[in-house]
Amino acid sequence: MVILDTPIYLKSERDGLVKMFFQKIIQEVFRQQTIVVPPHIAADRGNMQIVVKENVSMKKYLIVLVVVLVTALALTTLVSANGGPHGGFTATTDACAGCHRTHTATGPRLLINTSTQALCMTCHGSTGTGADSNVLDGIWLEGRNPTDTTGDANTTINSPLLGGGFTNYRGAATTSSHSVDGTSQAAWGNGVARGSVSATLVGGGMDCASCHDPHGSTNYRIINTTVNGVAVTVAQVDEGAAKDYDTEQWGAGQSNLCAACHGSYHTTTAGSGSDATVATNGGYSHRVDMSWNVVPPASVTVGANNPETVGFNDGTTTVTVPLAQTGVVGGNVVVCQTCHMPHGTSAQMTGHANGGPGGGGTLPGNTTATDSALLRLNNRAVCQACHQKE
Amino acid sequence: MSMDSQPEENIQDRSAQEVEQEEKRRRKLLLLLLVLLLMLCCCVVFFLRYLLKPQPLPELLPAVDLNYPPHYLYSIYGVSQPVGVAISPDGKKLYVAETGNNRLLKIFEAESGKLLKEFSPPNTSSAQRSPVYLTVDASGRVYVSDRLQHAIFIYDADGNYLDTILAPNLTLSSYMESQLKGIPKGTQYFYNSFQGGPSYQLSGSKDWKTLSTPKMEPWSPLGVSISADGRLLVTNVLETNSNIIEYSASVTSAANWNKAPVPTYIFGSYGEGEGQFLFPNDALVDSKGRFFAIDGNNGRVLVWDFTHLYQNIFGRGTGESALNLPRGAFLDEKDRLFIVDAVGHNVKVFDVSGDVPQFLYAFGDLGVDDGQFNYPNDIVLFGTGSIYIADRENNRIQVWSY
Numbered sequence: 001m002v003i004l005d006t007p008i009y010l011k012s013e014r015d016g017l018v019k020m021f022f023q024k025i026i027q028e029v030f031r032q033q034t035i036v037v038p039p040h041i042a043a044d045r046g047n048m049q050i051v052v053k054e055n056v057s058m059k060k061y062l063i064v065l066v067v068v069l070v071t072a073l074a075l076t077t078l079v080s081a082n083g084g085p086h087g088g089f090t091a092t093t094d095a096c097a098g099c100h101r102t103h104t105a106t107g108p109r110l111l112i113n114t115s116t117q118a119l120c121m122t123c124h125g126s127t128g129t130g131a132d133s134n135v136l137d138g139i140w141l142e143g144r145n146p147t148d149t150t151g152d153a154n155t156t157i158n159s160p161l162l163g164g165g166f167t168n169y170r171g172a173a174t175t176s177s178h179s180v181d182g183t184s185q186a187a188w189g190n191g192v193a194r195g196s197v198s199a200t201l202v203g204g205g206m207d208c209a210s211c212h213d214p215h216g217s218t219n220y221r222i223i224n225t226t227v228n229g230v231a232v233t234v235a236q237v238d239e240g241a242a243k244d245y246d247t248e249q250w251g252a253g254q255s256n257l258c259a260a261c262h263g264s265y266h267t268t269t270a271g272s273g274s275d276a277t278v279a280t281n282g283g284y285s286h287r288v289d290m291s292w293n294v295v296p297p298a299s300v301t302v303g304a305n306n307p308e309t310v311g312f313n314d315g316t317t318t319v320t321v322p323l324a325q326t327g328v329v330g331g332n333v334v335v336c337q338t339c340h341m342p343h344g345t346s347a348q349m350t351g352h353a354n355g356g357p358g359g360g361g362t363l364p365g366n367t368t369a370t371d372s373a374l375l376r377l378n379n380r381a382v383c384q385a386c387h388q389k390e
Numbered sequence: 391m392s393m394d395s396q397p398e399e400n401i402q403d404r405s406a407q408e409v410e411q412e413e414k415r416r417r418k419l420l421l422l423l424l425v426l427l428l429m430l431c432c433c434v435v436f437f438l439r440y441l442l443k444p445q446p447l448p449e450l451l452p453a454v455d456l457n458y459p460p461h462y463l464y465s466i467y468g469v470s471q472p473v474g475v476a477i478s479p480d481g482k483k484l485y486v487a488e489t490g491n492n493r494l495l496k497i498f499e500a501e502s503g504k505l506l507k508e509f510s511p512p513n514t515s516s517a518q519r520s521p522v523y524l525t526v527d528a529s530g531r532v533y534v535s536d537r538l539q540h541a542i543f544i545y546d547a548d549g550n551y552l553d554t555i556l557a558p559n560l561t562l563s564s565y566m567e568s569q570l571k572g573i574p575k576g577t578q579y580f581y582n583s584f585q586g587g588p589s590y591q592l593s594g595s596k597d598w599k600t601l602s603t604p605k606m607e608p609w610s611p612l613g614v615s616i617s618a619d620g621r622l623l624v625t626n627v628l629e630t631n632s633n634i635i636e637y638s639a640s641v642t643s644a645a646n647w648n649k650a651p652v653p654t655y656i657f658g659s660y661g662e663g664e665g666q667f668l669f670p671n672d673a674l675v676d677s678k679g680r681f682f683a684i685d686g687n688n689g690r691v692l693v694w695d696f697t698h699l700y701q702n703i704f705g706r707g708t709g710e711s712a713l714n715l716p717r718g719a720f721l722d723e724k725d726r727l728f729i730v731d732a733v734g735h736n737v738k739v740f741d742v743s744g745d746v747p748q749f750l751y752a753f754g755d756l757g758v759d760d761g762q763f764n765y766p767n768d769i770v771l772f773g774t775g776s777i778y779i780a781d782r783e784n785n786r787i788q789v790w791s792y
Contacts, residue, residue: 098714118783122732126520128537130669168517
């Protein structure tokens with residue numbers, strides 16, 4: 001049955017509009033379809049000549065409906081390697097216009113706004129109006145789907161993000177964080193010598209897009225394949241459709257991301273912590289990208305416990321650090337993010353660990369008394385997680 | 391019939407015709423006078439009403455079809471990255487949720503923009519709360535979704551804390567009621583999800599006691615709205631179980647929530663297909679009882695009929711009517727749907743009163759000047775006159791009017 005809502009005008013010699021019901025006549029016109037004409041649109045003007053302004057055909061409606069549905073489904077296919085709207089674009093996507101303007105852009109990269117950060121925070125801010133990864137508070141707002149058995153499947157609601165937060169972390173204000181407001185940044189270790197600092201990065205100011213590619217990437221967590229002009233490859237392992245944001249799923253190459261700007265800290269040579277020859281580069285440096293229990297020099301002691309799964313316990317507190325995966329759950333590689341958080345941390349620095357002004361030290365990068373240099377844990381707990389000094 | 395009588399009859403006829411014409415003229419005059427008198431009365435009544443209740447004229451005028459864009463009036467400052475707005479039933483108080491600075495809720499005098507009060511969920515730090523969307527019930531109580539607390543906080547019209555909806559079928563007061571076997575008068579209590587179980591303090595006692603954490607069905611409330619008939623609608627953006635939760639009007643008319651509310655209907659699901667959504671930022675009910683879900687990340691609007699039967703989608707595509715990242719929305723009494731497009735930096739208005747939604751117009755564009763938006767996030771209308779829009783990155787509430 002069709003309810004006809006298109007006006008039908010009937011000419012009549014009589015004056016005025018007379019409400020009538022012409023079901024049988026209409027049935028003839030529409031090939032025996034049962035059509036109900038609402039009385040308010042069926043009007044008689046006398047000579048009963050029917051002028052149908054618009055024909056109605058169920059077949060036409062169905063064809064149009066199918067075309068619309070197919071088009072809509074094609075347009076809404078936005079799944080990407082990292083979920084959400086970051087990729088999976090179709091040939092006729094409308095998504096470009098969401099962030100870019102071809103001729104009237106006000107920001108770099110043809111962005112509709114000068115602030116990349118503001119654009120990203122529209123979804124990834126504390127309101128979580130478009131994503132569960134709240135990077136301001138360093139919180140994953142979602143629980144892990146219990147039916148998804150891939151990965152570690154241990155994420156619970158409001159788990160701390162592995163990368164930390166820019167404003168808060170673990171319910172407290174950050175004590176250090178990367179600045180992503182688009183301004184030019186000085187990067188320690190961005191030079192030949194480890195103590196040097198570069199005032200500018202390739203591409204100008206630093207923002208979210210300096211490290212992440214909003215269009216999707218083959219790297220873990222849509223990390224750019226080129227950062228600060230340096231090629232970066234970060235493998236993603238052991239993760240299914242549902243993301244695991246509080247447990248590391250890094251594969252090989254995670255240190256490459258940090259090294260793109262802090263390259264002179266990227267020390268991978270065995271014994272570099274005690275090798276006098278590297279001192280010419282500005283000082284000795286802790287090695288990364290090696291197994292946590294690699295046979296150390298005689299002068300170095302590493303604890304017996306896996307720092308990721310067991311860590312160090314002083315009788316009251318247990319500290320652990322994440323290691324990079326090597327293709328299986330329970331990785332063993334020490335990377336930059338084992339000790340540092342790329343977004344920001346609320347770790348507290350006191351005593352000898354407080355190297356900034358007011359703390360008496362002059363550690364590179366420490367600019368305030370509470371600067372924590374992006375360290376993952378309070379004071380030097382990151383050292384204890386591996387070296388386990390009683 | 392004599393010849394003499396004919397002129398007399400003619401005279402009588404003419405006289406009768408003149409009398410009749412005169413009568414007609416008098417009737418017309420009388421009718422005209424009555425109409426003029428009626429108009430005068432209307433003017434006097436309207437003038438007296440305006441004197442007794444001075445308000446902007448648009449708020450006094452009856453609702454009419456206004457299918458043309460509104461114009462910018464002024465802005466209310468003193469907010470940091472506002473994301474949610476709501477208005478009291480009398481239109482005097484404007485409630486704002488801000489996500490910058492200390493993430494407070496603020497009450498402004500709607501007309502003057504004067505700050506009346508600041509408040510927040512009890513015993514929470516700024517890092518432990520994130521108020522987003524608000525709605526106000528018929529008695530003026532304010533319901534606020536909090537993304538970090540995964541709850542809906544309820545306050546009275548002055549911002550005093552009343553209760554918390556902790557889960558789809560659990561309020562804090564109902565949990566306290568069950569644990570304490572009745573809540574003694576004067577008992578204070580709160581629940582901060584970052585601090586373990588609910589805490590309470592009995593009247594006259596200095597000690598705070600803590601209860602075990604209640605077993606709660608996981609949810610992530612985001613959009614909140616109350617329909618004209620008092621139903622409460624909540625969009626649950628939990629990816630593993632995203633849906634729209636509908637409560638009967640008994641929830642918004644209740645004196646308290648000591649008895650746990652029970653959803654009357656739950657519909658929709660997480661995804662990109664028909665009847666599915668990705669981060670629905672709002673759900674609204676029109677005058678016909680149809681449901682409209684603002685499907686944020688799919689950039690569209692989903693429609694269900696009054697029986698919760700899924701109907702169709704609109705708003706996705708190309709052109710001026712295409713939605714980018716739709717966020718907060720408002721349905722006025724004429725069934726015009728106002729949708730804030732966060733990255734379109736404007737408000738798109740659809741007439742949804744018919745079977746097929748019609749795009750009417752969009753207003754606003756990107757910028758920092760008057761009438762320009764910088765990531766707007768929510769909207770509320772009072773009557774047909776004033777429109778309040780949370781202009782997030784411009785740190786203000788814009789006021790528009792017809």
